[in-house]
Amino acid sequence: MDKRIIIGSDHAAFELKEKIKDQLSDLGYEVEDAGTYTTDSVNYADFGKKVAKAVSGGTYGRGILLCGTGLGMSIQANRYKGVRAALCSDIFSVRMSRRHNDANILVMGGRVVGDILAFELVKEWLDTPFEGGRHLDRIRTLDEIG
Ligand code: RB5
Numbered sequence: 001m002d003k004r005i006i007i008g009s010d011h012a013a014f015e016l017k018e019k020i021k022d023q024l025s026d027l028g029y030e031v032e033d034a035g036t037y038t039t040d041s042v043n044y045a046d047f048g049k050k051v052a053k054a055v056s057g058g059t060y061g062r063g064i065l066l067c068g069t070g071l072g073m074s075i076q077a078n079r080y081k082g083v084r085a086a087l088c089s090d091i092f093s094v095r096m097s098r099r100h101n102d103a104n105i106l107v108m109g110g111r112v113v114g115d116i117l118a119f120e121l122v123k124e125w126l127d128t129p130f131e132g133g134r135h136l137d138r139i140r141t142l143d144e145i146g
Pocket residue numbers: 010012013044067068069070071072073
């Protein structure tokens with residue numbers, strides 16, 4: 001299993017990003033931090049692009065994106081081919097995002113979820129496999145335009 005992952009956030013979720021980095025390290029992951037690196041106000045799209053490009057291009061198989069709501073990051077990330085970014089704030093959605101959608105970016109809102117829930121969501125997302133089967137054709141269809 002690929003134990004490399006890229007993570008990014010804006011200022012609104014900077015603190016949560018730092019805590020999730022520690023969690024990922026504890027779980028044995030090698031973490032690439034795409035920023036932001038301070039709590040100074042930034043444009044979430046710049047960081048969403050960095051992580052989405054890395055996953056779309058295959059440099060990383062998995063990524064995590066965080067902003068205040070998670071909305072801006074998920075909108076940005078899903079513009080990239082091959083990216084399946086799932087904005088989640090509950091365990092069931094996280095589980096299904098892996099089983100059925102093979103989500104390769106987990107997006108969370110730092111102003112929506114608390115730290116402990118975020119850690120549980122991350123762990124479930126990392127540990128849940130894609131079911132494949134009938135879902136393979138469905139996720140391939142996602143990348144077809146029109
Ligand atoms: C920043 O204030 C906020 O707009 C951003 O973190 C995010 O929620 C955007 O979708």
